[in-house]
Amino acid sequence: MAIRIMVMLVFVSFFLMQKILAQNSFHNYYRYLWGSNHFSVNPQGTEVQLLMDKSSGAGFRSKLEYRSGLFHVRMKIPERKTGGIVTCFYLTSAPDNQDPGNHYEIDFEFLGTNGTVQTNVYNNDGGHREQSFNLWFNPSKDFHTYEILWNSRQIVYVSVSVNLDVYKYMI
Template identity: 35%
Template sequence: MASSSSSSVLFMISAVILSSVLAVVSASNFNQDFTITWGDGRAKILNNSQLLTLSLDKTSGSGFQSNNEYLFGKIDMQLKLVPGNSAGTVTAYYLSSQGSTHDEIDFEFLGNLSGDPYILHTNVFSQGKGNREQQFYLWFDPTADFHTYSILWNPQRIIFSVDGTPIREFKNAESFGVPYPKNQPMRIYSSLWNADDWATRGGLVKTDWTQAPFTASYRNFNANACIWSSGSSSCASSSSNSNAWLSEQLDSTNQGRMKWVQKNYMIYNYCTDSKRFPQGFPPECSMS
């Protein structure tokens, strides 16, 4: 899939360096930052609250959510995905508000047969409307080690990044009549669950329960974000220097990196699916 040009080699070298730098994120405390919400003991906080694991067996999956709500933020989490034959499983890591008109920003990792690549599925919901999927393969094995998955969410744009490399940007398109997630505080959620009715090859490949329990691991959570509490934002009293991410945008280097990823690793983009939108693409697609 990837080209063998010198620019591609340079990109990969820089990505490895970025990955190494990002691996030295200050450790979080999962007991302070998150609550295990379901799974009947299948989710565990370990290593002096520095590691969280979710597991899935034939009876149940598991999940957790953040104790804080956020209204804009730059959020990082390191994940190591289910290894081996993970077909049928989904590891979801996302921001969401509640209700029928909820906002949501999604990373979903669709399991695979051993030797096949994971699919990284992304989506953005605003005012209850989603259907904005982009999907990617990754340029590394996401089960062999931890990698950093990041969401930058500010009033102008949402940027999805992997190991510091942007893979997708969703811009505020309110001027085109498209609602943008900016008024509803969201929590961080994650879950590991069985979705073999659709996750792998459209549901053709089912979960092999002889491989259970399936386990995904989390570490080094970091949120440089506006915490929403009692109707007000923590950013209202913060210095502008500490909130530079609130106006952050992609510079030319990162725009080039994102284009490289999309050229070589994007496998689905709703903004190019003419069969799905025979009457014309959604208005935000014209901003891409």
């Protein structure tokens, strides 16, 4: 099965990016989708803070193409109720500003602020493979690591709380 281009979009309150290649700069590897005035990039280009307010949030995507890998984010979700807002970390082949139609996508979404995580996989279709989980920790109280391990044989979702308890969900 041919996998189309997978790119990374991240909608989070804080993102510590993985160090890749010798030159680690947000602007070398990512581009803004919207809300560029809601971004703050540290001088080293390795950390990004995204602001969400009543006027906007922020989003960005990778300039690189991926066919598999380990993708991780370290984030803290908003404490306040954010009705209608889903904080998420996902990989997608969907083009910018177009109806995605049948596409490939791997989702890691926080539904509200109560620690419910929903995963979904689109395999050149409409998805409908949602699984919801209640985390054993409060994702709004501290920064936690979330990972998607994706290869030709499996997709593994991983949550790591600050005290290093690990939960893995494999598809």
